[in-house]
Amino acid sequence: PPPHPSSTQYTMVLYIIGLGLHDEKDVTVRGLELIKSSTKVFLEAYTSVLSVGKDRLESFYGRTDIVIADRDFVECHAEDIYLPAKEADVAFLIVGDPVCATTHSDIMIRAREEGVTVEVVHNASAMG
Numbered sequence: 001p002p003p004h005p006s007s008t009q010y011t012m013v014l015y016i017i018g019l020g021l022h023d024e025k026d027v028t029v030r031g032l033e034l035i036k037s038s039t040k041v042f043l044e045a046y047t048s049v050l051s052v053g054k055d056r057l058e059s060f061y062g063r064t065d066i067v068i069a070d071r072d073f074v075e076c077h078a079e080d081i082y083l084p085a086k087e088a089d090v091a092f093l094i095v096g097d098p099v100c101a102t103t104h105s106d107i108m109i110r111a112r113e114e115g116v117t118v119e120v121v122h123n124a125s126a127m128g
Contacts, residue, residue: 014092015031015091017031021125030121034121035063036061040088042093045069047094081107085118096124097123108120
């Protein structure tokens with residue numbers, strides 16, 4: 001990843017990034033930059049699905065290491081997503097907007113309780 005700008009002390013972050021609703025090109029520019037620069041990337045793959053697979057996402061995002069996080073992984077091993085963000089930037093990719101499912105809000109709360117900095121990158125959602 002590129003060096004972080006201007007500060008010598010950089011806080012590692014768990015980025016919870018909304019991917020939009022259709023395909024790999026719906027991600028915001030900011031979301032794409034964070035996906036490319038994060039050390040680890042997880043794709044939540046059960047509350048909703050995109051119309052494209054992991055291979056297309058990896059190709060567009062310039063990565064080959066996206067980890068699929070199914071329901072069991074997210075609900076039973078969430079700490080494997082947020083605890084690494086104490087030492088490196090981690091991107092947690094969500095179809096739609098990240099705050100539309102309580103599971104994602106729960107991860108944000110648990111991460112913050114562990115002292116992890118959390119930033120949300122919003123995107124389009126079908127939720128009203």
